[in-house]
Amino acid sequence: MDLDKTTHTASAEAYEIIDIGGSRVGQSCRKALDEQFFQHRTGRCPFVDDMLMSSDAGLAQWSDLNRLPNYYQTSEEITLLEKHGAAIAAHILPGCSIIDLGSADTRKIKPLLDHIESRACAVTYYSVDLSRPSLASGLAKLATQYRHIKLVGLWGTFDDALEYCKSIASPRFLMSLGSMIGNDRWDDSIRNLTAWASLVGPEDAFLMGIDSHFDPDKIWASYHDEGGVFERFLRTGMAYTNDVLGVEWWRDSDWTLGGEFREKPLVHAFVFTAVRDVVCPAAGISFKAGDRIECYEGHKYTLDEMDKQFAVCGLKRIGRWKSPDGDIYEHLLAKADSV
Ligand SMILES: C[S@@+](CC[C@H](N)C(=O)[O-])C[C@H]1O[C@@H](n2cnc3c(N)ncnc32)[C@H](O)[C@@H]1O
Numbered sequence: 001m002d003l004d005k006t007t008h009t010a011s012a013e014a015y016e017i018i019d020i021g022g023s024r025v026g027q028s029c030r031k032a033l034d035e036q037f038f039q040h041r042t043g044r045c046p047f048v049d050d051m052l053m054s055s056d057a058g059l060a061q062w063s064d065l066n067r068l069p070n071y072y073q074t075s076e077e078i079t080l081l082e083k084h085g086a087a088i089a090a091h092i093l094p095g096c097s098i099i100d101l102g103s104a105d106t107r108k109i110k111p112l113l114d115h116i117e118s119r120a121c122a123v124t125y126y127s128v129d130l131s132r133p134s135l136a137s138g139l140a141k142l143a144t145q146y147r148h149i150k151l152v153g154l155w156g157t158f159d160d161a162l163e164y165c166k167s168i169a170s171p172r173f174l175m176s177l178g179s180m181i182g183n184d185r186w187d188d189s190i191r192n193l194t195a196w197a198s199l200v201g202p203e204d205a206f207l208m209g210i211d212s213h214f215d216p217d218k219i220w221a222s223y224h225d226e227g228g229v230f231e232r233f234l235r236t237g238m239a240y241t242n243d244v245l246g247v248e249w250w251r252d253s254d255w256t257l258g259g260e261f262r263e264k265p266l267v268h269a270f271v272f273t274a275v276r277d278v279v280c281p282a283a284g285i286s287f288k289a290g291d292r293i294e295c296y297e298g299h300k301y302t303l304d305e306m307d308k309q310f311a312v313c314g315l316k317r318i319g320r321w322k323s324p325d326g327d328i329y330e331h332l333l334a335k336a337d338s339v
Contacts, residue, residue, distance in 0.1 A: 019155050136153070
């Protein structure tokens with residue numbers, strides 16, 4: 001692979017960012033739109049992948065959104081990692097490569113890295129993200145705090161990261177915090193997790209943060225803040241489809257936003273509904289008033305359902321920790337046939 005590397009070594013700031021496919025993120029987003037928005041599956045309405053919500057502008061808004069008082073998904077997982085960070089970090093040994101899938105502003109990972117640093121344990125922290133500015137600002141913050149942790153940004157998609165991680169030697173400690181993996185429709189979750197499980201060798205581990213809340217009021221309040229921060233974030237994602245498609249087809253005033261629950265499993269989905277006909281021949285887009293676009297689904301699986309996912313994907317659970325404030329869990333996984 002011919003990869004573009006940028007190294008930042010100014011004073012205390014030392015990290016590098018490797019372009020593992022990030023400069024082609026627009027094409028990856030286009031592919032996701034082709035597969036789920038234009039050629040959506042029978043019985044499903046057009047769906048916009050979470051990748052579209054993670055533009056540079058979208059992730060800048062994400063940092064505000066995850067600090068909203070009712071957005072328990074971030075605050076409870078941080079509390080969990082603060083409380084159980086030492087026990088989790090005990091599985092990370094010197095020489096380990098930590099790979100954080102979808103790191104965003106790196107706020108969550110800090111309690112774990114603090115424990116590792118306090119043991120003077122030399123490791124490399126790879127943070128994977130779609131947005132280069134988000135990677136750079138997250139790593140710059142971490143770089144001022146750690147002496148024993150080498151910091152590397154992997155700029156690209158999860159598919160790019162899966163390929164790149166084959167070149168990173170074991171022991172590897174993979175992390176999917178914030179229900180990034182295992183939080184899709186069942187078949188999609190199994191397909192994604194199986195792909196990552198194929199990377200997990202006998203010396204590796206995989207930490208998965210999963211939201212197993214089932215209280216509709218708490219979930220609803222987390223996604224529907226009064227100030228409309230979440231709505232602005234999603235609308236920024238929809239506007240980004242204009243950049244990806246190269247056509248100004250999306251106009252905020254054409255669409256209203258709502259949310260809905262589905263059952264078995266419990267899913268919260270956001271739904272944009274057209275308030276008038278929306279037609280853009282240049283993009284191959286034609287909606288009637290009342291047509292829907294779905295995005296940003298949150299699937300809430302039980303602990304048993306998660307264990308089933310792990311088993312189907314060739315993984316076994318070797319540890320589990322719960323948030324003191326709610327039902328956010330970290331599941332620690334190993335290859336199923338390892339001792
Ligand atoms: C909602 S934020 C969650 C961040 C963090 N893991 C947490 O728990 O707070 C989603 C992050 O995943 C990244 N992301 C989403 N889809 C991705 C994909 N297909 N490939 C790479 N990164 C992705 C986004 O860039 C963003 O940083």
